[in-house]
Amino acid sequence: MKRTHHCNQLRVEHIGQQVTLTGWVHSRRDLGGIIFVDVRDREGRTQVVFDPSQLPPDVFARAAALRSESVVSVTGLVRRRPPGTENPKLASGEVEVVAQELEVLNAAEVLPFPIDDPAETAKVSEELRLKYRYLDLRRPEMIRNLRVRHKAAAVTRAYMDEQGFIEIETPTLFKSTPEGAREFIVPSRLNPGLFYALPQSPQQFKQILMVAGIEKYFQLARCYRDEDLRADRQPEFTQIDIEMSFVTRDDIYALIEGLLQRIWKEVLGVDIPTPFPRLSFAEAMNRFGTDKPDRRFALELVDLTDTFRHSQFKVFSDAVAAGGVVKAINAKGFSSATQSQVEAMTEMAKAAGMKGLAYIKVEGGQWKSPIVKFFSDGEKATLASKLGIDEGDLILFAAGPWEPVCELLGRLRLYAAQALAQAGMLRIPADQYDFIWIEDFPLLSFDKENNRWYSSHHPFTAPLPEDIPLLRTEPKKVRGQHYDIVVNGIELGGGSIRIHQPELQKLIFEEILQIPPDETKLRFGYMLEAFKYGAPPHGGIALGFDRLVAILCGTQSIRDVIAFPKTAKGTCLMTDSPSTVSPRQLKELHIEVKAPKAGA
RNA sequence: GGGGGUGUAGCUCAAUUGGUUAGAGCGCUGCCCUGUCACGGCAGAGGCUGCGGGUUCGAGCCCCGUCACUCCCGCCA
Numbered sequence: 001m002k003r004t005h006h007c008n009q010l011r012v013e014h015i016g017q018q019v020t021l022t023g024w025v026h027s028r029r030d031l032g033g034i035i036f037v038d039v040r041d042r043e044g045r046t047q048v049v050f051d052p053s054q055l056p057p058d059v060f061a062r063a064a065a066l067r068s069e070s071v072v073s074v075t076g077l078v079r080r081r082p083p084g085t086e087n088p089k090l091a092s093g094e095v096e097v098v099a100q101e102l103e104v105l106n107a108a109e110v111l112p113f114p115i116d117d118p119a120e121t122a123k124v125s126e127e128l129r130l131k132y133r134y135l136d137l138r139r140p141e142m143i144r145n146l147r148v149r150h151k152a153a154a155v156t157r158a159y160m161d162e163q164g165f166i167e168i169e170t171p172t173l174f175k176s177t178p179e180g181a182r183e184f185i186v187p188s189r190l191n192p193g194l195f196y197a198l199p200q201s202p203q204q205f206k207q208i209l210m211v212a213g214i215e216k217y218f219q220l221a222r223c224y225r226d227e228d229l230r231a232d233r234q235p236e237f238t239q240i241d242i243e244m245s246f247v248t249r250d251d252i253y254a255l256i257e258g259l260l261q262r263i264w265k266e267v268l269g270v271d272i273p274t275p276f277p278r279l280s281f282a283e284a285m286n287r288f289g290t291d292k293p294d295r296r297f298a299l300e301l302v303d304l305t306d307t308f309r310h311s312q313f314k315v316f317s318d319a320v321a322a323g324g325v326v327k328a329i330n331a332k333g334f335s336s337a338t339q340s341q342v343e344a345m346t347e348m349a350k351a352a353g354m355k356g357l358a359y360i361k362v363e364g365g366q367w368k369s370p371i372v373k374f375f376s377d378g379e380k381a382t383l384a385s386k387l388g389i390d391e392g393d394l395i396l397f398a399a400g401p402w403e404p405v406c407e408l409l410g411r412l413r414l415y416a417a418q419a420l421a422q423a424g425m426l427r428i429p430a431d432q433y434d435f436i437w438i439e440d441f442p443l444l445s446f447d448k449e450n451n452r453w454y455s456s457h458h459p460f461t462a463p464l465p466e467d468i469p470l471l472r473t474e475p476k477k478v479r480g481q482h483y484d485i486v487v488n489g490i491e492l493g494g495g496s497i498r499i500h501q502p503e504l505q506k507l508i509f510e511e512i513l514q515i516p517p518d519e520t521k522l523r524f525g526y527m528l529e530a531f532k533y534g535a536p537p538h539g540g541i542a543l544g545f546d547r548l549v550a551i552l553c554g555t556q557s558i559r560d561v562i563a564f565p566k567t568a569k570g571t572c573l574m575t576d577s578p579s580t581v582s583p584r585q586l587k588e589l590h591i592e593v594k595a596p597k598a599g600a
Numbered sequence: 601g602g603g604g605g606u607g608u609a610g611c612u613c614a615a616u617u618g619g620u621u622a623g624a625g626c627g628c629u630g631c632c633c634u635g636u637c638a639c640g641g642c643a644g645a646g647g648c649u650g651c652g653g654g655u656u657c658g659a660g661c662c663c664c665g666u667c668a669c670u671c672c673c674g675c676c677a
Contacts, residue, residue, distance in 0.1 A: 033634035047637070068627090085635050093637090110628060113611050117638070120626075123612055127669045180677035200677080227676045228601095347603090351673070458677040568670060 001073045001103060008044025010078050010092050019097060020075040021046055022105070024138065025066050027116050035063050039074060042143055047087070047096040048074050059102050068116060069108040069135075075101040115139055126559070130573040133564055145561045148267055149549045153220055155266045156240055159259050165216040165242070170205035172198055172222065177523050178515065180458065181225040184235070192590040198224035201542060204527060206243040207460060207498055210538040211530045215245045220545060229568045231557040232490070232547055236566075239493070240548075243540030249483060249497060252541050253278075253437060256485060256493075260435065267552050272433055276485070280440040285403070289410020291441070294489025295434050297426055299413045301327050301406065307382045308399075313374035315358070319399035326399040329409050330387040331416035333425045334394035335361040341419060345412055349398065352408035358397035362389055371397075414489070430554060435487045443467075443480035444512065452514050457482045459508055461496040462539075468504075471512060485543065492548060495541025502531040 003022040010019065023041035035050040050063040066072070076099040087093035112132055113124045121129075121139055129136040136142055157167065176183055176197035183197040199205075201223050209217045221241040229235065240259075244251065257274040264270045284293050287300045304326040308316035316326045331337075337345075342359070349357040360369040367380075375383070387395055396412050398405040420426035443463050444453040453475055455461065463471065467478040481497035499505045506528060509520045520528070546558040559565035566572055586593060 027637075029636045029639050031634055031636060031639070032632065034636080035634095036636050036639085038637070045637095049635085051634080053634090082635065085637090087637055090637080110610070114627065117626085120612070120638095125607090125611090125669070127607095128611080130669090177677085182675085203677090225676060228674085230676090231671075233676070348673095351603095455677055460677095567668090569668085571668095573669090 001105070003073070006043040007039055007041040007046045008091050010046055010095050010097070012080060012094055014078045015080050015095060017078050018075065018100075019078055020073060021048070021097060022073045023071070025068055025070045025072060025108075027068065028063075028066050030064060035060070037063065037066060037072075037074075039072065044091055046092045047081075047090070048076060048099050049096050050099045050102070055099065059099070062102050062104060063099065066104070067108055067110065069111055069138075070104055071106040071108070073101075073103040073105055074099050111135060127567075127573060130559075130565070130567065133574050137563065142560070145549070145553045145555070146563060148552050149545075149561050151267050152263050152545070152549055152552060155263050156218075156220065156259065159262050160218045160242075163216070163255065163258075165218040166214060167219055168209060168214065168217050169219060170199070170202040170209075170221065172224075174199040174205075175523075177204075178519065179454065179513075181227055184224045184226050187589040187591055189588050189590075200225050201239065202241050203458065203460065204524075206241060206540060207527065207538065208530055210243055210245045210500075211533070211535045213245075213536075215536075217244075217540075218242045221542075229566065229570060231559075232544075232550070234546065234558060234562065234566055235570050237558070238545040240543040240545050241540070242495070242542065243538060245536040245538040247497075247537075247539050249439070249481060249539070252483070252495060252539055256541060256543070257435075260485075263548070263552070264433065270431075270433070272435060276435040276437050278437040278439055281438055281442070282440065284438050285406040285410075289406040289408070289413055290489075291438050291484065292486045292489055292491045293410075293436070293438075294414070294417075294428075295436065296428050296432055296488060297417050299329050299331060299417055301329055301409045301413070302386050303327055304383070304386065304397075307379060307386070311374070311379060312376065313371060315355075315371075316397075316399045324400045325402050325405055326397065327405050327409055328383075328387060328395055328397045329413050329416070330389060331394040331396060331412075331420070332390070333392045334416050334420055335363050335392050336423070336425075337361075337394055337416075337419070345396065345415060348411055348415065349408060352398075352404050352411075354398060354400060354404075354408065358399070360389075360393075360395040362391055362393045362395070365391065369395075433487055433551075435485065438484040438486055439482070440464075440479045441482045441484075442476060443478040443482075444475045446476065453512055455508075455513065456480065457494065457496055459513055460498045460505070462499045462504075471507070475512060481539070483541070485541070487551060490547060490551065491544075492551070493541055493543035495539065497537070497539035500531060500535040500537045502528045502535075505531060 001022065002020065004019045005021060007021055007023050021039050023039045026038040026040035026045055029036040033052065037048045037050065038045045039048055050060055052060045074097065076097040078095050079098055081094060081096050113128055114120050115135055115138055118139065118141060160167070173186060173196040176185065176195060181200045183200060186196040186198065188194045188196060202219060202221050206217050219241045221239055222236060223239055224236050226235060253275065257276055261272055261274055264272045281291055284291050286303065289301050305320055308326045309320045311317045319326060346357040358371050360367050360372055383389065389395065396409065398408045417426055417428065421428050442456055443461060445456050447454050457480060461480040461482050464479045464481055470478050482494065483496065484494040485492045499508065509515045509524060510517055546561055549561040550558045553561055555561065564572065564574065571577065
């Protein structure tokens with residue numbers, strides 16, 4: 001039963017040897033007098049021939065009764081396939097194994113969905129694939145994804161080790177912290193009424209490790225966030241978590257550039273150039289309308305504030321007078337936009353707080369637009385030159401406060417690019433990797449509803465030293481030493497240089513973020529105290545490992561690179577979790593359930 | 601919390617827009633077949649059209665509700 005070779009190993013040099021293969025019945029072709037069975041394991045496939053003239057009847061009968069995905073052990077002789085019957089699609093296609101013995105180790109029932117045809121299986125609903133994940137994972141594509149994931153992890157560990165980093169595990173039973181993502185809560189049996197929280201990141205532990213003198217820490221850390229899911233967001237996920245002492249931003253950039261270069265080289269064989277370009281948050285917003293620009297295509301935002309400052313078109317000039325901006329993008333060639341596409345874009349504008357969507361379609365040499373009649377000849381000329389307007393273009397405008405205007409046009413830019421790409425009018429190369437650093441984020445954002453400032457990143461982010469004096473006077477002008485790494489419009493990770501002075505940290509918590517002193521002490525007291533006993537300046541970063549692997553695998557959803565992912569509602573279709581627990585368990589945990597019984 | 605999409609045979613999809621007995625390919629079962637690799641041929645089984653209500657002479661199709669999956673917004677320090 002023990003295998004002598006795996007199923008992608010046998011070649012012409014093995015001809016004449018007796019071998020044993022173990023694996024799954026990939027497919028059976030029963031020609032009546034002769035039966036072919038492809039045996040598959042994780043490495044590949046080999047054709048086995050059952051010839052009744054050379055076999056005991058019971059062995060042949062077992063072969064005739066084999067079903068797809070039964071697990072078998074086959075012993076036989078390797079021989080060259082007869083001339084003309086070689087299969088060039090199979091790596092082992094020059095040879096075949098002439099069966100002598102067959103043992104069925106586990107007979108499979110009829111499968112809920114086919115897994116032998118990649119094209120067919122790719123169409124099977126994800127719901128079914130998740131319920132029978134063990135079948136889904138048998139597909140070569142899925143095994144490949146898991147291998148890419150493993151390889152990326154292995155390369156990361158090797159690289160970080162070479163760079164002098166120590167991998168340290170931190171608790172997953174942590175403490176609830178205010179602010180930030182919603183947490184998963186774990187009741188404490190030994191401490192009635194008290195709760196742990198699963199960490200949304202090892203942030204505080206890794207900073208404490210810097211105080212502990214570790215200097216260079218990393219971890220492939222599991223993190224948990226009880227927020228709504230997306231194609232690129234799971235409630236539990238993995239990040240490459242890194243922290244270093246005595247560093248500046250440039251040290252982190254160089255480290256990560258080296259890491260990503262190494263991963264891309266060893267996993268994909270692709271050379272990516274370093275250093276990565278850097279873009280300020282302000283410039284990214286101004287040019288791309290997002291803090292994670294996809295620069296593989298143009299369609300950049302153009303500022304028209306000065307052009308329309310004194311325009312007769314009041315919607316624009318009023319917006320400028322109110323301190324806002326006027327911006328536009330030229331969706332080259334998108335005058336072909338359908339009615340429903342224009343409606344979709346108008347909905348996006350309304351969702352962004354605009355009254356509607358101002359646009360110009362350039363068709364038949366005409367500017368077709370409800371608003372162009374309000375423009376002076378000078379304004380039209382400026383538009384034409386600034387936007388490079390040609391036949392077939394679609395110009396989309398937005399006017400109002402800077403940030404919403406940029407964000408709206410950023411979304412419209414992506415929408416137009418996607419539509420143009422689908423129509424074959426724009427090529428967004430999938431094999432191009434545009435890495436970019438975004439930096440100089442505002443340290444603080446204002447929450448109008450609660451009338452208070454909150455951290456754009458997290459409250460441990462250090463302000464730029466020259467901006468510290470502005471903290472009390474002009475908080476919105478303070479830039480943080482925060483940075484994001486972006487590739488092809490995907491936020492791959494982010495980090496910052498941290499605050500290491502307890503006074504400054506206390507000031508941020510209590511004066512800027514308005515967290516009451518007793519609350520600060522309760523939640524972060526141990527950190528503030530730790531910083532009193534010799535805290536080195538430090539900084540770090542975390543990369544979304546699932547996203548990174550998804551990019552390496554060229555897949556849209558991180559579910560494709562996680563062995564057992566959750567659905568959009570956070571359930572596991574295979575194990576049927578979450579589920580109810582027994583009254584006894586609840587009692588031990590001092591928990592009383594008030595929610596109506598879930599639909600079990 | 602909000603918006604969009606999907607749900608018909610084991611799987612992937614049709615069903616002339618409300619009309620007779622809901623079809624096809626693959627898979628499955630049986631028979632035939634000694635060089636197939638998407639094997640082929642013949643025959644057959646297989647349906648609470650996600651679920652519950654409603655409108656109608658009549659509903660897979662229209663309406664209301666609900667469940668599941670999915671995409672997006674909010675949310676994700």
